Amino acid sequence: MRSAHHVGRRDFLKRASLGVAAVASVPGMVRATSPVPQLQVACVGVDGMGWSDLSRVGSHPAVKFVGFCDIDSQRFAKADDAFPGVRHFADYREMLSDLGQRIDAVIVSTPDHMHAPVAMEAMRMGKHIYCQKPLTHTVWESRQMRLLAQQQDLTTQMGNQIHSAKEYRSAVQLIQKGVIGKVQEVHSWVRVQGRQYCQRTDRPPAAEVPANVNWDLWLGAAPKRPFAADVYHPFKWRDWQDFGSGALGDFGCHLLDPVFGALGIRQPSGVIAEHAGTNDEVWPGPQTVTFTFPGTKYTAGDEIKLVWRDGGLRPPLDLAQMPAGTEFPPSGSLLIGQLGTMVLPHVGMPRLYPGERFAALQYPEVEARNHWHDWVDAIIQGKKTTAGFEYAGPLSETVQLGNIAARLPGKKLQWDDERFAFVNQTQADKLLSKVYRDGFGVEPVV
Ligand SMILES: NC(=O)c1ccc[n+]([C@@H]2O[C@H](COP(=O)([O-])OP(=O)(O)OC[C@H]3O[C@@H](n4cnc5c(N)ncnc54)[C@H](O)[C@@H]3O)[C@@H](O)[C@H]2O)c1
Numbered sequence: 001m002r003s004a005h006h007v008g009r010r011d012f013l014k015r016a017s018l019g020v021a022a023v024a025s026v027p028g029m030v031r032a033t034s035p036v037p038q039l040q041v042a043c044v045g046v047d048g049m050g051w052s053d054l055s056r057v058g059s060h061p062a063v064k065f066v067g068f069c070d071i072d073s074q075r076f077a078k079a080d081d082a083f084p085g086v087r088h089f090a091d092y093r094e095m096l097s098d099l100g101q102r103i104d105a106v107i108v109s110t111p112d113h114m115h116a117p118v119a120m121e122a123m124r125m126g127k128h129i130y131c132q133k134p135l136t137h138t139v140w141e142s143r144q145m146r147l148l149a150q151q152q153d154l155t156t157q158m159g160n161q162i163h164s165a166k167e168y169r170s171a172v173q174l175i176q177k178g179v180i181g182k183v184q185e186v187h188s189w190v191r192v193q194g195r196q197y198c199q200r201t202d203r204p205p206a207a208e209v210p211a212n213v214n215w216d217l218w219l220g221a222a223p224k225r226p227f228a229a230d231v232y233h234p235f236k237w238r239d240w241q242d243f244g245s246g247a248l249g250d251f252g253c254h255l256l257d258p259v260f261g262a263l264g265i266r267q268p269s270g271v272i273a274e275h276a277g278t279n280d281e282v283w284p285g286p287q288t289v290t291f292t293f294p295g296t297k298y299t300a301g302d303e304i305k306l307v308w309r310d311g312g313l314r315p316p317l318d319l320a321q322m323p324a325g326t327e328f329p330p331s332g333s334l335l336i337g338q339l340g341t342m343v344l345p346h347v348g349m350p351r352l353y354p355g356e357r358f359a360a361l362q363y364p365e366v367e368a369r370n371h372w373h374d375w376v377d378a379i380i381q382g383k384k385t386t387a388g389f390e391y392a393g394p395l396s397e398t399v400q401l402g403n404i405a406a407r408l409p410g411k412k413l414q415w416d417d418e419r420f421a422f423v424n425q426t427q428a429d430k431l432l433s434k435v436y437r438d439g440f441g442v443e444p445v446v
Contacts (some may be wrong), residue, residue, distance in 0.1 A: 037380050042067035042099060042127075043107045044092045044118050047075035048234055049132055050109030053159060056372035057107060057130065058083055063376060066102050067095045071217040072233070090214050092118050093439075096125060103127055103378060109159070111233075113122035113243045114220045116141035117440045123148045124443075128379045130372070132159040133253035134245050135389065135396035140398060140433035143420065146393030147445040156387040157375035158392035160253045162347055164371035168258040171342065171350040173364045175262035175298060180337030180352065182300040183263060183347070186307070188255045188333040190346070193311030194246035194283025194406070197236040201282050204228040221440035239282050245403055246283030247310035251331065252399035253392070255346060259306065259333055266294040266394040267417040269303070284409070286311025290401040300338055308402060321353040404431040 039062045043054045046068045057063055057080075068079050076088060089095035096103065103129035108118045116136045119129050129149070135158050136142045149156045164170050175183065195201065206226030209215045215227045219287050222242045230236065238244035246295040259265070268291040275287035287306040295301050307315065314328050328334070329345035340358060343351045352358035371387070378385045404414055408431075414423040422428040436442060 037062055039063050039376055039379060040066045040102055040104045041107060042069065042095055042103045042105075043079070043109070044069045044095070044114075045107075045109035045111075045132075046070045046079040047072070049159065050107070051078045052305070053107050053109050053130060053132070053348070053372065055082060056370070057376060060373050060376040062380060067099050069095045071214040072212055074212040074235075091217055093121065096122060096127075100125070105129065105155075105376075108132060110220075111218075111237045111243050112245050112249060113137045113222050113237075114440075116145060116422075116442045117221045117436070119145060120215055120442050121146060123152055123154055126154070127151060128155045128375075129156045129389075130159060130375050131389075133392075133396070134249045134399050135253070135392045136400070138232075138431075138433050139397045139400040139404065140354060140420075141442055142393045142396040144442060144445050146389045147387040151445060154384075155375065155379040155384060156389040156392075157371065157378075158253065158387045158389070158396070159371075160257050160387055160392070160395075161371040162254050163257050163261070163387045164369040164374065165347060166366050166368040167347055167349050168261070169369070170363060170366045171258045171344045172262040173366060174342065174350055174352070175335060175337075177364070179358070179361065180335065180342050181339035183304065183335050183337050184260050184300045184303050185238065185319075185336045186263075186333060187250075187315035187336075188259065188306070189253060189309040189314050189328070190247055190251040190331040191310075191312060192247050192251070193285045194248070194278070194287065195239045195285060196247065198231050198239050199309070200231065200239070201279055203281065204231050220435070221434075221436045221442075223435075241281060241283060241407075244283070245399065246406065248287075248289060248308060248399050248402045249339055251310070251346075252308065252402065253395055255331065255333055256306070256308070256395060256398065257387075258344060259335070260391075260395050260398075262335070263293075263298045263304065264296040265299075265304065265306075268293050268306075268398055268401060269417075270412065270414050271401050271405045272412045273402065273409050275406065275409055277409070280407075281402075284406055286313050287406060287409075288313060288404055291398065291402065317439075321352075322351075323355065348424060383419060404428050407431055 041063050065083050065086045068086045069092045073088055073178040106122040108115055108131040115131055119131050181205040186198050270292040273289045275284040291306045293304050303396050320334050331346035333344045335342040341353045375385050413428050416423050
């Protein structure tokens with residue numbers, strides 16, 4: 001059988017011979033214009049989160065947009081109003097090829113299945129990348145993104161912006177100061193479930209593609225399927241395995257971020273998912289995914305258990321040692337330490353229990369950072385960010401390892417990170433990557 005990587009390679013060579021992949025700007029280069037340096041940025045996906053990203057990045061005085069790319073001609077309006085005169089493209093490959101060295105950096109805010117095809121091509125051309133979460137659609141892609149960013153010495157940032165918020169930064173500091181002692185166990189949960197938005201488990205009948213949408217480009221790397229209205233584009237693609245990453249992929253890179261940041265965990269050694277079943281089309285309903293990680297200096301024991309729940313499932317209330325009648329926030333994390341517990345609401349200040357033990361505790365003075373400007377500043381200064389692909393790669397690999405477990409519920413999977421393979425689980429190994437449609441492949445980093 002032809003591997004996913006070979007399908008992509010043929011494409012890559014074809015495009016390279018046309019000069020697309022051969023154009024390279026100097027990594028780290030920023031235009032030395034006076035009085036401030038100028039960073040020329042192109043955006044792929046300019047509405048939805050793409051609008052949020054480009055408006056925040058564009059508020060930095062050094063940023064000049066040179067290309068807006070979107071497969072939907074009706075989705076440029078906000079970007080055009082705020083930043084008039086920027087050239088439009090429907091196909092990111094054309095934009096990268098046409099603008100070539102005029103681009104220093106690229107924002108990737110497409111649905112998940114297109115993050116890696118876009119970002120990898122841009123990184124091969126030496127472009128710095130801001131890429132939405134989850135970093136990629138598969139475990140293998142996350143690994144390649146990390147390796148290529150490192151090889152090209154690029155400044156990258158994943159779009160898990162809460163990483164820079166005061167709340168999550170405070171939690172990381174409190175844990176690392178040892179306020180609740182070494183951490184013994186973690187539970188994270190989110191209100192939404194894997195198939196949340198279309199309430200479907202099967203493909204709908206084909207519908208006519210609206211004139212404003214380029215459906216072939218929207219599908220990109222994914223296998224062809226007919227267009228249907230209000231099911232995939234925009235936003236609802238999240239429910240579908242071919243395009244999105246379920247609740248764990250959607251929220252894991254937010255909720256698990258302060259856990260990763262505080263504990264210094266990286267790749268898990270084991271994972272198992274439990275849910276009531278799904279098919280090959282959509283992500284499951286409410287599920288519990290239990291990860292095991294090797295211990296670190298912030299954890300107690302050789303291993304630490306991290307339990308993810310979605311779709312309204314919560315950990316047992318008594319684990320938190322909260323006062324009677326106190327409920328968990330709708331989404332958040334519970335870190336159980338040797339000296340007490342931390343309940344960290346999703347975008348809320350950490351709460352420590354039992355309350356009387358921490359009544360006199362002075363919270364550290366922590367400032368919020370601007371996640372988008374930090375990326376721009378780091379490029380200009382030739383530095384790295386705090387949620388670059390070196391950090392975001394393993395975090396995204398973890399959520400996508402959880403998604404492999406979700407597709408094989410009840411199977412206890414052991415992960416051998418050095419071999420980049422599961423232990424004796426060839427069925428799970430096959431889900432580490434995917435086959436790309438010709439024209440949208442992702443090349444391995446060699
Ligand atoms: N960080 C956050 O808090 C946050 C919040 C929402 C979404 N996201 C992430 O942002 C990404 C986009 O999500 P969304 O909710 O904005 O989706 P969306 O479908 O609402 O918007 C995606 C935009 O990209 C365009 N697009 C789709 N495919 C494209 C392609 N191949 N080339 C160019 N443009 C393309 C769409 O037309 C649309 O304008 C996802 O990865 C999602 O996980 C992050």
